[in-house]
Amino acid sequence: MSETPSLQKNHLLAALPSEVRRRLIPHLELVSFPLGKVLYEPGDILRYVYFPTDSIVSLLYVMENGAAADISVVGNEGLIGVALFMGGESTSSRAVVQCAGYAYRLRAQLLKDEFNRHGEMLQLTLRYTQALITQMAQTAVCNRHHSIDQQLCRWLLLSLDRLSGNQLTMTQELIANMLGVRREGITEAARKLQKLGVIDYSRGLITVLDRPRLESLSCECYAVVKHETDRLQPYVHPTHLSRPVYPGVAAHTQ
Amino acid sequence: MSETPSLQKNHLLAALPSEVRRRLIPHLELVSFPLGKVLYEPGDILRYVYFPTDSIVSLLYVMENGAAADISVVGNEGLIGVALFMGGESTSSRAVVQCAGYAYRLRAQLLKDEFNRHGEMLQLTLRYTQALITQMAQTAVCNRHHSIDQQLCRWLLLSLDRLSGNQLTMTQELIANMLGVRREGITEAARKLQKLGVIDYSRGLITVLDRPRLESLSCECYAVVKHETDRLQPYVHPTHLSRPVYPGVAAHTQ
DNA sequence: TGGCGTCTGTGCGGTGACGCACGCTCAGCA
Protein backbone atom coordinates (compact mmCIF):
# COMPACT_ATOMS: atom_id res chain seq x y z
CA MET A 1 0.00 0.00 0.00
CA SER A 2 1.07 3.53 -0.56
CA GLU A 3 0.08 4.63 2.91
CA THR A 4 2.47 5.00 5.79
CA PRO A 5 2.35 1.58 7.40
CA SER A 6 2.48 2.93 10.95
CA LEU A 7 -0.74 4.75 10.31
CA GLN A 8 -2.42 1.37 10.50
CA LYS A 9 -1.17 0.96 14.02
CA ASN A 10 -3.88 3.20 15.29
CA HIS A 11 -7.06 1.20 15.30
CA LEU A 12 -9.32 4.10 14.58
CA LEU A 13 -7.34 5.23 11.58
CA ALA A 14 -7.06 1.66 10.43
CA ALA A 15 -10.79 1.19 10.60
CA LEU A 16 -11.59 4.13 8.38
CA PRO A 17 -12.85 3.35 4.90
CA SER A 18 -10.05 3.95 2.44
CA GLU A 19 -11.89 6.87 0.90
CA VAL A 20 -11.96 8.75 4.17
CA ARG A 21 -8.40 7.77 4.97
CA ARG A 22 -7.22 9.05 1.64
CA ARG A 23 -8.83 12.38 2.38
CA LEU A 24 -7.15 12.64 5.75
CA ILE A 25 -3.68 11.31 5.03
CA PRO A 26 -2.27 14.55 3.68
CA HIS A 27 -3.27 16.23 6.91
CA LEU A 28 -2.02 13.63 9.36
CA GLU A 29 1.24 14.68 10.93
CA LEU A 30 3.39 12.19 12.77
CA VAL A 31 4.54 13.68 16.05
CA SER A 32 6.78 12.40 18.80
CA PHE A 33 5.52 12.17 22.38
CA PRO A 34 8.28 12.30 24.97
CA LEU A 35 7.52 10.84 28.37
CA GLY A 36 5.70 13.28 30.60
CA LYS A 37 4.68 15.65 27.83
CA VAL A 38 1.43 17.42 28.60
CA LEU A 39 -0.83 17.49 25.55
CA TYR A 40 -3.34 19.76 27.16
CA GLU A 41 -4.32 21.19 30.49
CA PRO A 42 -7.86 21.49 31.83
CA GLY A 43 -9.74 24.16 29.93
CA ASP A 44 -7.31 24.37 27.04
CA ILE A 45 -8.91 24.79 23.65
CA LEU A 46 -8.06 21.72 21.64
CA ARG A 47 -6.27 22.53 18.43
CA TYR A 48 -5.52 18.96 17.47
CA VAL A 49 -6.75 15.49 18.03
CA TYR A 50 -4.08 12.83 18.45
CA PHE A 51 -4.13 9.23 17.28
CA PRO A 52 -1.40 7.33 19.20
CA THR A 53 0.44 4.59 17.36
CA ASP A 54 2.86 3.32 19.99
CA SER A 55 2.52 5.85 22.75
CA ILE A 56 0.22 5.84 25.76
CA VAL A 57 -1.49 8.89 27.12
CA SER A 58 -3.25 9.17 30.45
CA LEU A 59 -6.19 11.42 31.08
CA LEU A 60 -5.63 12.81 34.54
CA TYR A 61 -7.86 14.74 36.84
CA VAL A 62 -5.90 17.05 39.06
CA MET A 63 -7.34 18.19 42.33
CA GLU A 64 -6.92 21.60 43.90
CA ASN A 65 -4.33 20.28 46.30
CA GLY A 66 -2.36 18.82 43.44
CA ALA A 67 -3.36 15.22 44.04
CA ALA A 68 -4.30 13.51 40.83
CA ALA A 69 -5.76 10.32 39.49
CA ASP A 70 -6.00 9.05 36.00
CA ILE A 71 -9.46 8.36 34.77
CA SER A 72 -8.52 6.57 31.60
CA VAL A 73 -5.69 5.36 29.48
CA VAL A 74 -5.51 6.00 25.75
CA GLY A 75 -3.27 4.17 23.33
CA ASN A 76 -3.40 2.90 19.79
CA GLU A 77 -7.03 1.91 20.23
CA GLY A 78 -8.26 5.46 20.44
CA LEU A 79 -7.69 9.15 20.18
CA ILE A 80 -7.07 12.08 22.47
CA GLY A 81 -9.44 14.99 22.26
CA VAL A 82 -12.97 13.63 22.24
CA ALA A 83 -14.21 16.89 23.74
CA LEU A 84 -13.66 18.47 20.39
CA PHE A 85 -16.36 16.58 18.60
CA MET A 86 -18.55 16.22 21.63
CA GLY A 87 -18.99 19.94 21.31
CA GLY A 88 -17.21 21.11 24.41
CA GLU A 89 -13.96 22.09 22.71
CA SER A 90 -12.12 21.55 25.97
CA THR A 91 -12.18 19.18 28.93
CA SER A 92 -11.40 19.42 32.61
CA SER A 93 -8.76 16.74 32.37
CA ARG A 94 -5.06 16.89 31.73
CA ALA A 95 -3.55 14.65 29.08
CA VAL A 96 -0.08 13.37 29.90
CA VAL A 97 2.18 11.06 27.95
CA GLN A 98 2.69 8.00 30.05
CA CYS A 99 4.69 5.95 27.58
CA ALA A 100 6.84 7.76 25.07
CA GLY A 101 6.17 7.06 21.42
CA TYR A 102 4.49 8.48 18.38
CA ALA A 103 1.08 9.67 17.37
CA TYR A 104 -0.61 11.24 14.40
CA ARG A 105 -2.23 14.53 14.89
CA LEU A 106 -4.99 16.19 12.94
CA ARG A 107 -6.07 19.79 13.09
CA ALA A 108 -9.30 20.27 14.93
CA GLN A 109 -11.02 21.98 12.05
CA LEU A 110 -10.17 19.18 9.65
CA LEU A 111 -11.79 16.65 11.94
CA LYS A 112 -14.89 18.76 12.13
CA ASP A 113 -14.94 19.11 8.37
CA GLU A 114 -14.86 15.36 8.17
CA PHE A 115 -17.80 15.10 10.53
CA ASN A 116 -19.73 17.47 8.39
CA ARG A 117 -19.60 14.94 5.63
CA HIS A 118 -21.60 12.80 8.02
CA GLY A 119 -19.34 9.94 7.33
CA GLU A 120 -17.98 6.96 9.09
CA MET A 121 -15.66 9.12 11.13
CA LEU A 122 -18.46 10.21 13.37
CA GLN A 123 -19.69 6.70 14.03
CA LEU A 124 -16.20 5.46 14.74
CA THR A 125 -15.26 8.18 17.14
CA LEU A 126 -18.52 8.04 19.00
CA ARG A 127 -18.17 4.34 19.53
CA TYR A 128 -14.70 4.90 20.79
CA THR A 129 -15.99 7.57 23.12
CA GLN A 130 -18.38 5.09 24.59
CA ALA A 131 -15.55 2.71 25.27
CA LEU A 132 -13.76 5.57 26.96
CA ILE A 133 -16.79 6.26 29.08
CA THR A 134 -16.81 2.64 30.15
CA GLN A 135 -13.23 2.91 31.20
CA MET A 136 -13.88 6.02 33.25
CA ALA A 137 -16.86 4.52 34.95
CA GLN A 138 -15.00 1.37 35.78
CA THR A 139 -12.14 3.43 37.14
CA ALA A 140 -14.57 5.16 39.44
CA VAL A 141 -15.84 1.95 40.99
CA CYS A 142 -12.39 0.44 41.04
CA ASN A 143 -11.13 3.40 43.03
CA ARG A 144 -13.87 2.83 45.50
CA HIS A 145 -13.73 -0.89 46.01
CA HIS A 146 -10.45 -2.47 45.04
CA SER A 147 -7.06 -2.77 46.66
CA ILE A 148 -3.90 -1.22 45.33
CA ASP A 149 -2.68 -4.71 44.48
CA GLN A 150 -5.63 -5.31 42.22
CA GLN A 151 -5.52 -1.90 40.69
CA LEU A 152 -1.87 -2.26 39.84
CA CYS A 153 -2.68 -5.45 37.94
CA ARG A 154 -5.52 -3.76 36.11
CA TRP A 155 -3.33 -0.88 35.24
CA LEU A 156 -0.43 -2.98 33.98
CA LEU A 157 -2.81 -4.91 31.76
CA LEU A 158 -4.47 -1.83 30.34
CA SER A 159 -1.09 -0.38 29.49
CA LEU A 160 0.24 -3.61 28.10
CA ASP A 161 -2.71 -3.93 25.76
CA ARG A 162 -1.77 -0.65 24.20
CA LEU A 163 1.80 -1.58 23.46
CA SER A 164 3.57 -4.37 21.68
CA GLY A 165 5.78 -6.63 23.71
CA ASN A 166 5.61 -7.39 27.39
CA GLN A 167 7.62 -4.52 28.79
CA LEU A 168 6.72 -1.19 30.25
CA THR A 169 9.15 1.59 30.93
CA MET A 170 7.80 3.27 33.98
CA THR A 171 8.85 3.96 37.48
CA GLN A 172 6.78 3.03 40.46
CA GLU A 173 6.52 6.68 41.27
CA LEU A 174 4.84 7.33 37.93
CA ILE A 175 2.38 4.52 38.40
CA ALA A 176 1.58 5.79 41.87
CA ASN A 177 0.76 9.18 40.43
CA MET A 178 -1.46 7.63 37.82
CA LEU A 179 -3.39 5.57 40.31
CA GLY A 180 -3.47 8.40 42.79
CA VAL A 181 -1.82 6.42 45.58
CA ARG A 182 1.46 6.45 47.49
CA ARG A 183 4.61 5.32 45.80
CA GLU A 184 5.25 2.95 48.71
CA GLY A 185 1.94 1.31 48.05
CA ILE A 186 3.03 0.49 44.53
CA THR A 187 6.41 -0.71 45.76
CA GLU A 188 4.74 -3.18 48.06
CA ALA A 189 2.23 -4.38 45.47
CA ALA A 190 4.97 -4.73 42.85
CA ARG A 191 7.13 -6.72 45.23
CA LYS A 192 4.34 -9.15 45.82
CA LEU A 193 3.92 -9.64 42.08
CA GLN A 194 7.65 -10.14 41.68
CA LYS A 195 7.75 -12.74 44.42
CA LEU A 196 4.99 -14.59 42.64
CA GLY A 197 7.03 -14.50 39.45
CA VAL A 198 4.33 -12.58 37.64
CA ILE A 199 6.47 -9.58 36.81
CA ASP A 200 10.07 -8.57 37.01
CA TYR A 201 11.28 -5.02 37.27
CA SER A 202 14.30 -2.91 37.83
CA ARG A 203 14.82 0.81 37.82
CA GLY A 204 11.92 1.79 35.65
CA LEU A 205 11.60 -1.23 33.43
CA ILE A 206 8.77 -3.63 34.11
CA THR A 207 8.59 -7.00 32.39
CA VAL A 208 5.46 -9.07 32.53
CA LEU A 209 6.39 -12.74 32.86
CA ASP A 210 3.04 -14.40 33.48
CA ARG A 211 0.22 -12.53 31.89
CA PRO A 212 -2.56 -15.04 32.62
CA ARG A 213 -1.64 -14.93 36.27
CA LEU A 214 -1.64 -11.16 36.17
CA GLU A 215 -5.15 -11.22 34.76
CA SER A 216 -6.34 -13.53 37.48
CA LEU A 217 -4.83 -11.31 40.14
CA SER A 218 -6.44 -8.22 38.69
CA CYS A 219 -9.86 -7.09 39.75
CA GLU A 220 -12.73 -7.69 37.40
CA CYS A 221 -12.46 -4.13 36.14
CA TYR A 222 -9.88 -4.98 33.55
CA ALA A 223 -11.98 -7.72 32.02
CA VAL A 224 -15.09 -5.60 32.02
CA VAL A 225 -13.38 -2.76 30.22
CA LYS A 226 -11.65 -5.04 27.78
CA HIS A 227 -14.81 -6.91 26.97
CA GLU A 228 -16.74 -3.75 26.38
CA THR A 229 -13.98 -2.22 24.31
CA ASP A 230 -13.82 -5.31 22.14
CA ARG A 231 -17.54 -5.19 21.69
CA LEU A 232 -17.51 -1.55 20.70
CA GLN A 233 -14.38 -1.68 18.59
CA PRO A 234 -14.14 -5.00 16.84
CA TYR A 235 -11.55 -3.76 14.38
CA VAL A 236 -10.47 -7.13 13.14
CA HIS A 237 -11.71 -6.47 9.65
CA PRO A 238 -11.97 -2.75 9.21
CA THR A 239 -14.29 -3.21 6.27
CA HIS A 240 -16.91 -4.48 8.66
CA LEU A 241 -17.44 -0.94 9.66
CA SER A 242 -18.14 0.34 6.21
CA ARG A 243 -21.80 0.81 6.76
CA PRO A 244 -23.97 3.87 6.53
CA VAL A 245 -23.77 6.06 9.59
CA TYR A 246 -26.78 6.10 11.80
CA PRO A 247 -29.25 4.18 9.70
CA GLY A 248 -26.64 1.48 9.61
CA VAL A 249 -27.08 0.66 13.23
CA ALA A 250 -29.37 -2.32 13.15
CA ALA A 251 -32.90 -1.26 13.79
CA HIS A 252 -33.58 -3.54 16.69
CA THR A 253 -36.58 -1.61 17.84
CA GLN A 254 -39.76 -3.54 17.53
CA MET B 1 -48.26 27.42 24.19
CA SER B 2 -49.91 24.28 23.02
CA GLU B 3 -47.16 22.01 24.27
CA THR B 4 -47.30 20.13 27.54
CA PRO B 5 -45.69 22.57 29.93
CA SER B 6 -43.87 19.85 31.86
CA LEU B 7 -42.01 18.97 28.72
CA GLN B 8 -40.10 22.17 29.23
CA LYS B 9 -38.87 20.91 32.55
CA ASN B 10 -36.31 18.76 30.85
CA HIS B 11 -33.51 21.03 29.75
CA LEU B 12 -32.63 19.04 26.69
CA LEU B 13 -36.16 18.98 25.39
CA ALA B 14 -36.54 22.62 26.26
CA ALA B 15 -33.46 23.53 24.31
CA LEU B 16 -34.63 21.93 21.09
CA PRO B 17 -35.63 24.27 18.31
CA SER B 18 -39.40 24.35 18.07
CA GLU B 19 -39.35 22.65 14.69
CA VAL B 20 -37.59 19.61 16.11
CA ARG B 21 -39.72 19.62 19.20
CA ARG B 22 -42.87 19.70 17.12
CA ARG B 23 -41.66 16.63 15.28
CA LEU B 24 -40.97 14.75 18.49
CA ILE B 25 -43.93 15.72 20.65
CA PRO B 26 -46.32 13.15 19.23
CA HIS B 27 -43.83 10.46 20.12
CA LEU B 28 -42.92 11.60 23.62
CA GLU B 29 -44.67 9.51 26.23
CA LEU B 30 -44.86 10.68 29.82
CA VAL B 31 -44.01 7.80 32.12
CA SER B 32 -43.89 7.46 35.87
CA PHE B 33 -40.70 6.39 37.64
CA PRO B 34 -41.29 4.79 41.02
CA LEU B 35 -38.42 4.80 43.47
CA GLY B 36 -36.01 1.96 42.87
CA LYS B 37 -37.26 1.11 39.40
CA VAL B 38 -34.52 -0.30 37.20
CA LEU B 39 -34.62 1.23 33.74
CA TYR B 40 -32.03 -1.09 32.37
CA GLU B 41 -29.45 -3.61 33.43
CA PRO B 42 -25.92 -3.90 32.06
CA GLY B 43 -26.00 -5.24 28.53
CA ASP B 44 -29.69 -4.58 27.95
CA ILE B 45 -30.56 -3.32 24.51
CA LEU B 46 -31.98 0.13 24.93
CA ARG B 47 -35.44 0.48 23.49
CA TYR B 48 -36.08 3.97 24.79
CA VAL B 49 -34.25 7.03 25.88
CA TYR B 50 -35.68 8.84 28.88
CA PHE B 51 -35.81 12.56 29.56
CA PRO B 52 -36.50 13.08 33.29
CA THR B 53 -38.62 16.02 34.29
CA ASP B 54 -38.74 15.72 38.06
CA SER B 55 -37.18 12.33 38.69
CA ILE B 56 -33.56 11.46 39.34
CA VAL B 57 -31.86 8.40 37.97
CA SER B 58 -28.50 7.04 39.05
CA LEU B 59 -26.17 5.21 36.77
CA LEU B 60 -24.70 2.42 38.86
CA TYR B 61 -21.86 0.08 38.29
CA VAL B 62 -22.39 -3.20 40.04
CA MET B 63 -19.44 -5.37 40.91
CA GLU B 64 -19.35 -9.13 40.81
CA ASN B 65 -19.71 -9.33 44.57
CA GLY B 66 -22.77 -7.14 44.40
CA ALA B 67 -21.09 -4.01 45.71
CA ALA B 68 -22.02 -1.01 43.66
CA ALA B 69 -21.24 2.63 43.20
CA ASP B 70 -22.97 5.26 41.21
CA ILE B 71 -20.93 6.91 38.57
CA SER B 72 -23.31 9.68 37.73
CA VAL B 73 -26.63 11.23 38.48
CA VAL B 74 -29.12 12.17 35.81
CA GLY B 75 -32.05 14.47 36.28
CA ASN B 76 -33.92 17.09 34.32
CA GLU B 77 -30.67 18.34 32.84
CA GLY B 78 -30.10 15.26 30.76
CA LEU B 79 -31.25 11.96 29.40
CA ILE B 80 -30.79 8.29 30.11
CA GLY B 81 -29.51 6.13 27.32
CA VAL B 82 -26.56 7.89 25.73
CA ALA B 83 -25.19 4.51 24.65
CA LEU B 84 -27.89 4.42 22.05
CA PHE B 85 -26.57 7.25 19.98
CA MET B 86 -22.96 6.65 20.86
CA GLY B 87 -23.37 3.51 18.83
CA GLY B 88 -23.06 0.90 21.53
CA GLU B 89 -26.77 0.25 21.94
CA SER B 90 -26.13 -0.88 25.49
CA THR B 91 -23.95 0.02 28.46
CA SER B 92 -22.37 -1.83 31.32
CA SER B 93 -24.17 0.28 33.86
CA ARG B 94 -27.48 -0.14 35.61
CA ALA B 95 -29.92 2.74 35.66
CA VAL B 96 -31.94 3.02 38.86
CA VAL B 97 -34.54 5.57 39.86
CA GLN B 98 -33.21 7.34 42.88
CA CYS B 99 -35.97 9.93 43.26
CA ALA B 100 -39.45 9.03 42.09
CA GLY B 101 -41.02 11.27 39.49
CA TYR B 102 -41.76 11.51 35.83
CA ALA B 103 -39.89 11.36 32.58
CA TYR B 104 -40.60 11.44 28.89
CA ARG B 105 -39.53 8.53 26.87
CA LEU B 106 -38.81 8.26 23.18
CA ARG B 107 -38.42 5.12 21.15
CA ALA B 108 -34.85 4.40 20.22
CA GLN B 109 -35.51 4.35 16.52
CA LEU B 110 -37.22 7.71 16.57
CA LEU B 111 -34.18 9.27 18.19
CA LYS B 112 -31.95 7.76 15.56
CA ASP B 113 -34.26 9.02 12.84
CA GLU B 114 -33.91 12.46 14.30
CA PHE B 115 -30.13 12.15 14.23
CA ASN B 116 -30.27 11.19 10.62
CA ARG B 117 -31.68 14.59 9.89
CA HIS B 118 -28.32 15.79 11.16
CA GLY B 119 -30.09 18.30 13.28
CA GLU B 120 -29.62 20.05 16.54
CA MET B 121 -30.53 16.92 18.42
CA LEU B 122 -27.13 15.44 17.80
CA GLN B 123 -25.24 18.48 18.97
CA LEU B 124 -27.37 18.80 22.05
CA THR B 125 -27.05 15.22 23.13
CA LEU B 126 -23.36 15.07 22.48
CA ARG B 127 -22.76 18.11 24.59
CA TYR B 128 -24.80 16.57 27.30
CA THR B 129 -22.78 13.41 27.00
CA GLN B 130 -19.64 15.36 27.58
CA ALA B 131 -21.10 16.81 30.74
CA LEU B 132 -21.89 13.28 31.78
CA ILE B 133 -18.34 12.23 31.11
CA THR B 134 -17.13 15.04 33.32
CA GLN B 135 -19.33 13.84 36.09
CA MET B 136 -18.04 10.29 35.81
CA ALA B 137 -14.45 11.38 35.77
CA GLN B 138 -14.93 13.59 38.76
CA THR B 139 -16.66 10.77 40.57
CA ALA B 140 -13.62 8.61 39.95
CA VAL B 141 -11.20 11.04 41.56
CA CYS B 142 -13.64 11.88 44.30
CA ASN B 143 -13.86 8.21 45.21
CA ARG B 144 -10.13 8.11 45.44
CA HIS B 145 -9.37 11.20 47.40
CA HIS B 146 -12.28 12.57 49.38
CA SER B 147 -13.87 11.68 52.67
CA ILE B 148 -17.37 10.35 53.07
CA ASP B 149 -18.33 13.65 54.66
CA GLN B 150 -17.32 15.56 51.59
CA GLN B 151 -18.85 13.10 49.21
CA LEU B 152 -22.15 13.23 51.00
CA CYS B 153 -22.22 17.01 50.53
CA ARG B 154 -21.37 16.66 46.88
CA TRP B 155 -24.04 14.12 46.43
CA LEU B 156 -26.74 16.08 48.20
CA LEU B 157 -25.95 19.08 46.05
CA LEU B 158 -25.98 17.13 42.82
CA SER B 159 -29.35 15.67 43.69
CA LEU B 160 -30.74 18.95 44.89
CA ASP B 161 -29.82 20.66 41.64
CA ARG B 162 -31.99 18.22 39.79
CA LEU B 163 -35.09 18.82 41.85
CA SER B 164 -37.13 21.79 42.87
CA GLY B 165 -37.28 22.66 46.53
CA ASN B 166 -34.79 21.84 49.22
CA GLN B 167 -35.93 18.40 50.21
CA LEU B 168 -34.83 14.93 49.29
CA THR B 169 -36.72 11.79 50.09
CA MET B 170 -34.07 9.23 50.63
CA THR B 171 -32.84 7.00 53.38
CA GLN B 172 -29.27 6.91 54.53
CA GLU B 173 -29.13 3.34 53.38
CA LEU B 174 -29.95 4.40 49.84
CA ILE B 175 -27.33 7.10 49.83
CA ALA B 176 -24.78 4.64 51.15
CA ASN B 177 -25.54 2.31 48.29
CA MET B 178 -25.16 5.11 45.80
CA LEU B 179 -21.83 6.23 47.18
CA GLY B 180 -20.69 2.66 47.65
CA VAL B 181 -19.99 3.06 51.36
CA ARG B 182 -21.39 1.75 54.62
CA ARG B 183 -24.70 3.01 55.85
CA GLU B 184 -23.09 3.84 59.18
CA GLY B 185 -20.65 6.08 57.42
CA ILE B 186 -23.52 8.11 56.05
CA THR B 187 -25.22 8.18 59.44
CA GLU B 188 -22.14 9.70 60.99
CA ALA B 189 -21.60 12.20 58.20
CA ALA B 190 -25.27 13.19 58.23
CA ARG B 191 -25.21 13.68 61.97
CA LYS B 192 -22.31 16.04 61.68
CA LEU B 193 -24.19 18.08 59.08
CA GLN B 194 -27.26 18.13 61.29
CA LYS B 195 -25.28 19.33 64.29
CA LEU B 196 -23.94 22.14 62.15
CA GLY B 197 -27.48 23.07 61.20
CA VAL B 198 -26.77 22.49 57.54
CA ILE B 199 -29.39 19.82 57.05
CA ASP B 200 -32.22 18.27 58.95
CA TYR B 201 -33.54 14.80 58.39
CA SER B 202 -35.83 12.20 59.75
CA ARG B 203 -36.79 8.80 58.49
CA GLY B 204 -35.98 9.24 54.87
CA LEU B 205 -36.66 12.93 54.41
CA ILE B 206 -33.71 15.23 54.16
CA THR B 207 -34.11 19.00 54.27
CA VAL B 208 -31.28 21.27 53.32
CA LEU B 209 -31.27 24.29 55.61
CA ASP B 210 -28.04 26.02 54.68
CA ARG B 211 -27.07 25.39 51.12
CA PRO B 212 -24.11 27.80 50.95
CA ARG B 213 -22.62 26.05 53.94
CA LEU B 214 -23.24 22.71 52.32
CA GLU B 215 -21.36 23.86 49.26
CA SER B 216 -18.42 25.01 51.33
CA LEU B 217 -18.31 21.67 53.12
CA SER B 218 -18.41 19.73 49.90
CA CYS B 219 -15.26 18.80 48.07
CA GLU B 220 -14.37 20.72 44.99
CA CYS B 221 -15.89 18.02 42.82
CA TYR B 222 -19.35 19.46 42.99
CA ALA B 223 -18.24 22.87 41.81
CA VAL B 224 -16.12 21.41 39.04
CA VAL B 225 -18.98 19.35 37.68
CA LYS B 226 -21.47 22.16 38.02
CA HIS B 227 -19.22 24.63 36.32
CA GLU B 228 -18.53 22.30 33.44
CA THR B 229 -22.18 21.38 33.09
CA ASP B 230 -23.16 25.02 32.99
CA ARG B 231 -20.54 25.65 30.37
CA LEU B 232 -21.71 22.80 28.21
CA GLN B 233 -25.40 23.30 28.74
CA PRO B 234 -26.15 26.98 29.07
CA TYR B 235 -29.85 26.48 28.44
CA VAL B 236 -30.94 29.86 29.67
CA HIS B 237 -32.21 30.88 26.29
CA PRO B 238 -32.83 27.75 24.30
CA THR B 239 -32.83 29.75 21.08
CA HIS B 240 -29.15 30.35 21.60
CA LEU B 241 -28.57 26.84 20.51
CA SER B 242 -30.32 27.18 17.19
CA ARG B 243 -27.17 27.08 15.14
CA PRO B 244 -26.02 24.74 12.45
CA VAL B 245 -24.65 21.48 13.73
CA TYR B 246 -20.94 20.97 13.43
CA PRO B 247 -20.01 23.90 11.30
CA GLY B 248 -21.66 26.04 13.93
CA VAL B 249 -18.95 25.36 16.43
CA ALA B 250 -16.79 28.44 16.24
CA ALA B 251 -13.77 27.80 14.09
CA HIS B 252 -11.13 28.62 16.63
CA THR B 253 -8.38 26.86 14.74
CA GLN B 254 -5.68 29.15 13.56
C1' DT C 1 -53.32 1.24 71.60
C1' DG C 2 -49.95 -2.06 70.86
C1' DG C 3 -46.85 -4.27 67.88
C1' DC C 4 -43.88 -4.50 64.04
C1' DG C 5 -40.72 -3.05 60.78
C1' DT C 6 -37.99 0.57 58.94
C1' DC C 7 -34.77 4.00 59.89
C1' DT C 8 -31.18 5.82 62.65
C1' DG C 9 -27.48 5.87 66.49
C1' DT C 10 -23.34 3.92 68.57
C1' DG C 11 -19.54 0.99 69.94
C1' DC C 12 -15.53 -2.04 68.96
C1' DG C 13 -11.95 -4.54 66.76
C1' DG C 14 -9.67 -5.01 62.35
C1' DT C 15 -7.29 -3.38 58.22
C1' DG C 16 -5.74 -0.98 54.26
C1' DA C 17 -3.77 3.09 52.99
C1' DC C 18 -1.41 7.32 54.38
C1' DG C 19 2.54 10.48 55.80
C1' DC C 20 6.97 10.55 57.07
C1' DA C 21 11.61 9.15 57.53
C1' DC C 22 15.51 6.88 56.34
C1' DG C 23 18.57 3.45 54.12
C1' DC C 24 20.03 0.85 50.20
C1' DT C 25 21.42 0.11 45.28
C1' DC C 26 22.48 0.64 40.89
C1' DA C 27 23.33 3.56 36.44
C1' DG C 28 25.55 7.21 34.58
C1' DC C 29 28.81 10.66 34.44
C1' DA C 30 32.94 13.50 35.63
Add this chain to the structure above:
DNA sequence: TGCTGAGCGTGCGTCACCGCACAGACGCCA
Protein backbone atom coordinates in the same frame (compact mmCIF):
# COMPACT_ATOMS: atom_id res chain seq x y z
C1' DT D 1 37.14 5.37 40.06
C1' DG D 2 34.24 7.62 42.97
C1' DC D 3 30.25 10.73 43.34
C1' DT D 4 25.55 11.71 42.70
C1' DG D 5 20.91 11.04 42.14
C1' DA D 6 17.04 8.42 40.64
C1' DG D 7 14.66 4.37 41.86
C1' DC D 8 13.36 1.07 45.22
C1' DG D 9 12.83 -1.12 50.16
C1' DT D 10 11.15 -0.86 54.83
C1' DG D 11 9.42 0.48 59.30
C1' DC D 12 6.20 3.04 62.34
C1' DG D 13 2.41 5.63 64.02
C1' DT D 14 -2.06 7.44 62.51
C1' DC D 15 -6.46 7.56 60.50
C1' DA D 16 -10.52 6.60 57.74
C1' DC D 17 -13.35 3.25 56.70
C1' DC D 18 -15.09 -1.46 57.20
C1' DG D 19 -17.86 -5.42 59.24
C1' DC D 20 -20.51 -6.71 62.74
C1' DA D 21 -23.63 -6.28 66.45
C1' DC D 22 -27.13 -4.31 68.85
C1' DA D 23 -30.05 -0.61 70.77
C1' DG D 24 -33.27 3.11 70.44
C1' DA D 25 -36.90 5.78 67.88
C1' DC D 26 -40.37 6.76 65.06
C1' DG D 27 -44.33 5.75 61.61
C1' DC D 28 -47.76 2.92 60.23
C1' DC D 29 -51.26 -0.36 60.48
C1' DA D 30 -54.08 -3.92 62.70
